[in-house]
Amino acid sequence: xxxxxxxxxxxxxxxxxxxxxxxxxxxxxxxxxxxxxxxxxxxxxxxxxxxxxxxxxxxxxxxxxxxxxxxxxxxxxxxxxxxxxxxxxxxxxxxxxxxxxxxxxxxx
Amino acid sequence: xxxxxxxxxxxxxxxxxxxxxxxxxxxxxxxxxxxxxxxxxxxxxxxxxxxxxxxxxxxxxxxxxxxxxxxxxxxxxxxxxxxxxxxxxxxxxxxxxxxxxxxxxxxxxxxxxxxxxx
Numbered sequence: 001x002x003x004x005x006x007x008x009x010x011x012x013x014x015x016x017x018x019x020x021x022x023x024x025x026x027x028x029x030x031x032x033x034x035x036x037x038x039x040x041x042x043x044x045x046x047x048x049x050x051x052x053x054x055x056x057x058x059x060x061x062x063x064x065x066x067x068x069x070x071x072x073x074x075x076x077x078x079x080x081x082x083x084x085x086x087x088x089x090x091x092x093x094x095x096x097x098x099x100x101x102x103x104x105x106x107x108x
Numbered sequence: 109x110x111x112x113x114x115x116x117x118x119x120x121x122x123x124x125x126x127x128x129x130x131x132x133x134x135x136x137x138x139x140x141x142x143x144x145x146x147x148x149x150x151x152x153x154x155x156x157x158x159x160x161x162x163x164x165x166x167x168x169x170x171x172x173x174x175x176x177x178x179x180x181x182x183x184x185x186x187x188x189x190x191x192x193x194x195x196x197x198x199x200x201x202x203x204x205x206x207x208x209x210x211x212x213x214x215x216x217x218x219x220x221x222x223x224x225x226x
Contacts, residue, residue, distance in 0.1 A: 044217065047214050056214065090212065090213070099155075
């Protein structure tokens with residue numbers, strides 16, 4: 001089973017600042033089968049990034065995914081008020097299709 | 109994009125059963141693998157089960173194998189999850205999601221809450 005560890009647990013930032021979220025895998029994720037999701041309170045998760053760096057339909061270009069192997073990053077270039085949420089990474093190469101525990105991006 | 113609406117959640121005693129349904133709108137439901145993903149409110153996400161577009165292959169997380177059964181009816185654009193022998197630890201919000209083998213979960217419903225309690 002691929003275990004995904006996200007850091008930090010909470011990121012306190014101001015609107016306009018840059019956010020950098022990390023997702024580390026316990027083993028290499030082949031074909032970069034890693035996704036990022038955003039979840040706001042009371043809402044379902046929303047797909048942001050797939051294949052580590054491809055933006056899903058309608059996702060603004062301030063969201064950038066990068067990385068390969070075991071280390072992946074989601075960057076938000078300039079935080080908008082609507083970006084304060086919880087972010088999960090997820091791998092879909094292993095049959096368990098596991099998620100990270102999440103990083104909360106909160107307003108400082 | 110597929111619009112998904114779950115139903116069938118509720119309160120059930122340990123050992124009981126529930127059947128969740130997911131109704132899809134959009135013309136491409138039958139083209140995609142589908143999954144159920146659950147989340148304890150305020151906690152993380154766990155993939156539970158998935159099924160290929162044709163229904164000929166299914167998979168489950170170990171903790172529900174032998175108790176849950178996923179199925180679909182492409183003519184009705186519907187996905188199902190039959191949950192038997194429910195346990196307290198199955199309590200969660202259950203989401204229907206588009207995606208299964210080697211693909212992300214691209215579309216999500218709003219979820220249906222399952223509470224297992226005596």
